[in-house]
Amino acid sequence: VMGYDPAISLDAAWRLPGDVLQRASSLSELCQECDYISLHVPYMKETHHLINSDMLKLMKPTANIVNFARGELVDTAAMRSLYDSGERTGRYIADFADEHLHDHPKVVLMPHLGASTAEAEENAASMAAMEIMDFIETGTIINSVNFPHTKLDRLSAPSRRICIVNKNVPGMLGLITSTLGRTGVNIMQQINTSRDDIAYNVVDVADTLSEDELSALQAEVAKLDGVISSRVISFGDERP
Numbered sequence: 001v002m003g004y005d006p007a008i009s010l011d012a013a014w015r016l017p018g019d020v021l022q023r024a025s026s027l028s029e030l031c032q033e034c035d036y037i038s039l040h041v042p043y044m045k046e047t048h049h050l051i052n053s054d055m056l057k058l059m060k061p062t063a064n065i066v067n068f069a070r071g072e073l074v075d076t077a078a079m080r081s082l083y084d085s086g087e088r089t090g091r092y093i094a095d096f097a098d099e100h101l102h103d104h105p106k107v108v109l110m111p112h113l114g115a116s117t118a119e120a121e122e123n124a125a126s127m128a129a130m131e132i133m134d135f136i137e138t139g140t141i142i143n144s145v146n147f148p149h150t151k152l153d154r155l156s157a158p159s160r161r162i163c164i165v166n167k168n169v170p171g172m173l174g175l176i177t178s179t180l181g182r183t184g185v186n187i188m189q190q191i192n193t194s195r196d197d198i199a200y201n202v203v204d205v206a207d208t209l210s211e212d213e214l215s216a217l218q219a220e221v222a223k224l225d226g227v228i229s230s231r232v233i234s235f236g237d238e239r240p
Contacts, residue, residue, distance in 0.1 A: 001022065002022045002030055003022075003023055003024065003030075004029070028055070031051075031063075034060075036066065038065075039051070039066070051073060053078035056078055057082070059088075060090070061089050062089055064090045066094075067094040068095050071096030074092075076092075076098045079101065092107045093107075094109055139161055139233055148195035149193065152204070154204075158207035159207050160214065160233070161232070161235070162204075162221070163201070163231050164202075164203070167199065167226040172227075173199075175224050176201060179220055179221055180203065180217065182220075185206060186208070187205055188205060190202065198228075218230055218232055
């Protein structure tokens with residue numbers, strides 16, 4: 001087995017099974033040596049037609065290509081030309097429709113439906129429900145399109161969690177923590193994350209305040225210029 005990755009990190013390289021996997025020094029070397037070539041590459045400007053006419057001609061005529069990454073990685077017009085000339089006889093297997101190769105007997109094109117199977121739909125629905133439940137119960141944010149990834153593990157000691165959304169401007173974290181500090185509440189742990197114009201704070205405080213005191217504290221936080229919203233999470237097993 002041979003692999004090629006121009007951006008591999010040193011740590012990732014050390015984890016490679018050296019007795020099984022041989023690292024190619026270039027894509028050209030990989031194309032020349034391998035009988036089966038599987039593509040695992042994101043599509044971007046730099047990878048457009050990564051497998052072009054030159055790379056196809058370097059391959060063994062019988063080399064088989066498996067492309068379940070992106071259709072644009074392969075110059076299929078050049079591949080069709082090589083098929084028609086008889087220079088290429090290996091199979092091309094992909095899950096993308098292609099105007100140049102759809103009717104060639106050496107090509108197998110399948111529907112790109114990996115995320116639309118019954119199992120995938122069920123898993124996606126379950127994952128979405130779990131992520132919403134996690135946000136409601138702990139303030140955790142995962143896979144949001146406009147909020148930062150934020151996760152703060154629960155403490156074993158009794159505590160209350162305050163979740164604050166604010167504008168991502170300098171000085172906000174200091175304002176929030178000083179406002180909490182003026183009440184005499186002990187901050188046990190916290191996390192501050194941001195994404196573009198939005199910042200998100202999750203703060204665990206000691207469970208020493210009454211409900212009225214917590215409401216008053218939340219009201220003080222809400223008055224701060226730049227705070228968009230806040231909420232207090234009671235984990236349910238610390239207080240009646």
